[in-house]
């Protein structure tokens with residue numbers, strides 16, 4: 244289990260991670276969510292002992308990362324697919340990593356096979372496409388056959404086929420009982436991959452729990468159509484709901500359930516032609532949760548940004 | 551098989567990293583051709599000139615055979631620096647340290663690979679340079695130096711050591727400054743520019759400092775002749791080695807403290 248205790252990282256004038264206390268449970272995929280700049284990568288680097296916490300601590304099964312006997316056999320990480328020398332072949336890159344942790348050579352060929360890079364193993368890693376680079380990074384994470392895997396924005400820049408491959412791959416790893424910790428700034432991505440989620444904004448913990456709880460807790464809206472839309476709108480406003488008129492016959496009622504809207508209509512003898520609950524999407528929930536903490540507002544979430 | 555990661559496992563990895571880069575091979579080829587090639591060319595030119603003048607000049611047989619070492623100094627300085635700055639430029643330092651988080655041992659393993667490689671290549675190439683120079687000198691009937699002479703043996707064999715120590719200065723600068731351009735700039739300033747500036751100063755100021763400069767120390771290691779202001783060859787070696795060890799140690803202290 245990875246434990247973060249009051250983990251804080253301050254760079255010159257930014258608090259990148261702010262008093263984060265969470266346990267990352269084994270055997271499930273945990274999504275690590277937050278808008279760009281919310282401190283996900285910084286947290287990952289502190290878990291791996293690359294950045295030193297300003298205060299607080301990170302432990303892996305109770306130990307500091309630097310004290311692990313064979314780090315790659317306990318924790319596999321992909322923090323940046325480009326964090327390798329472009330001039331080295333994929334195979335030599337993995338061979339050097341394997342050597343650090345006394346991992347046998349044949350494991351290198353195994354992981355190359357798992358990620359489907361056997362044919363290009365002797366090509367310069369610098370000539371790889373983004374997707375191939377990402378696969379090579381995953382191969383590196385798998386080298387020591389570790390129980391704990393960390394992936395920082397693994398689908399960034401991948402094509403839909405690559406994204407599907409990664410998603411299924413992570414689910415497979417978790418189903419083997421491993422701890423999989425994956426960060427993303429896209430909620431939709433996590434919805435399909437993660438069991439648990441940790442949501443952060445501006446370095447602070449916003450929410451932690453099962454992904455299903457997150458959607459259920461979201462207050463949705465209700466779409467209602469009625470020949471007496473005006474009267475219904477007035478009655479609902481009086482009952483304290485937010486009413487938006489879509490057109491002459493249809494309204495959207497925010498912060499209400501369909502039962503509440505139906506009851507108000509019944510009390511006022513108003514006929515309804517349609518009553519549809521609008522389930523908040525995960526993306527909406529995420530936006531709502533992190534609205535106060537988005538660092539760069541603007542056009543984010545319209546496209547998949549590459550950082 | 552050991553029960554944890556170790557200096558040995560990291561050294562093996564660093565060796566794989568070194569030999570699997572084409573740039574390492576090119577650097578070594580550049581190093582060898584500069585040292586041996588320029589040594590031969592310069593010996594040829596000076597020996598011919600000396601022979602034409604009928605021997606009325608002083609001739610230092612070792613200085614011309616090993617003249618290529620002057621240029622080799624910069625090649626090994628860059629090679630040393632790039633071992634570290636290359637990791638930062640590509641950000642592969644993060645992948646490396648995630649695999650091997652014991653930072654002091656990580657640095658030592660890089661030092662081992664650099665030192666062993668350059669010591670073997672350096673020694674081989676200075677002796678080749680010496681023999682080629684000797685052949686040229688003999689053919690022009692100019693003075694030669696014999697390896698059976700202890701001073702000659704020392705001057706030639708220190709050539710490889712000199713390069714190792716200078717590569718460690720480059721390595722230390724790379725470790726501290728983390729950027730290739732910055733490390734190379736400082737290396738060139740210290741080795742080339744500073745001595746020139748010191749030479750411009752009145753000699754009563756410049757000379758006491760000059761003898762402590764890496765350029766003079768490295769030259770002192772491989773010279774047969776020695777002027778009054780230069781330390782003896784063994785002292786030159788020891789002082790330069792202390793610089794190298796000091797700089798790399800300082801680098802290790804910072805490396806352990808800083809974020810990767």
Ligand SMILES: Nc1ncnc2c1ncn2[C@@H]1O[C@H](COP(=O)(O)OP(=O)(O)O)[C@@H](O)[C@H]1O
Nearest residue numbers: 254257259277278279280281282283284285286
């Ligand atoms: N090495 C660094 N030096 C200074 N500031 C940094 C550094 N790394 C990250 N930051 C800052 O810390 C904040 C969190 O960044 P990061 O952890 O990369 O967020 P995320 O991965 O969630 O996008 C940002 O404001 C970023 O600019």
Ligand SMILES: [Mg+2]
Nearest residue numbers: 283284395396
């Ligand atoms: Mg990030």
